[in-house]
Amino acid sequence: MDQFSIYLQLGFEHISDFEGYDHMLFIITLCAFYSWRSWKKILILVTAFTIGHSITLALSAFNVINIPQQLVETAIPITIFLTAIHNVWSNATEQQKSAVRTNYLLALFFGFIHGMGFSNFFRALTGGESIVLELFAFNVGLEIGQIIIVCLFFALYFVIDQIFKLKHRDWNLFVSGAGAGVSLIMILEALFASS
Secondary structure, eight states: OOHHHHHHHHHHHHHHOGGGTHHHHHHHHHHTTSOTTOHHHHHHHHHHHHHHHHHHHHHHHTTSOOOOHHHHHHHHHHHHHHHHHHHHHHHHHTOHHHHHHHHHHHHHHHHHHHHHHHHHHHHHHHTTSOOHHHHHHHHHHHHHHHHHHHHHHHHHHHHHHHHHOOOHHHHHHHHHHHHHHHHHHHHHHHHHHHO
C-alpha cells in the first residue's frame, strides 16, 4: 500500500472510529442547526472544520505548537458543548443568518482544537519530514468520513421528518441537547482523569 493510501485510510478511520466518537459527536451537533435541505452550507461547514484540523496537524508536525494532551482532551468536549449551546441559543433567538456565519468560524476554530487531539500521533508518524502528501491524503480521508457521517445523519433526519413532520426547532433542540449532555459527561471524565 502506498503512502497516499495509508494516510487516506488513516484519515477516514480517525473520523469514523467509534472509540474516538468525539469527532462524530461534534459533526452531528454542528449539523443539528441545519435542515436537510441546506446541504451546500453543511458541506462548507465540514470543510471549514477539516481546514482547521489540517492547519493544526501541519503546525504540530513541524513542532510549531505542542499542547499538553490532557488540556486537549478537556477542550474537545467543551467545543461540542459550546456548539450545542450556540445551536439552541441561535435557534431560539431567530438570528439564523448571523448564526450561519458564526458557525463557519466556530467550525474552523474548533477544527484547530480537534486537530490537536491527533497531532502528537501524526507528528510521530511523519517524523517532521515533508508532510504535504501525507497531510493531503489524511484530510481527504477525513473529509470522506465526515461527508458519510453527514449523509447518514441527514438521511435519518429526512426519514424522521417524513414520518413525524417534526419542526426543525424540535430536531435541533433534541440533537443539540443530546450533544450537550454527552459532552458534559466527557468534560467531567477529562477533568477527573487529570486530578
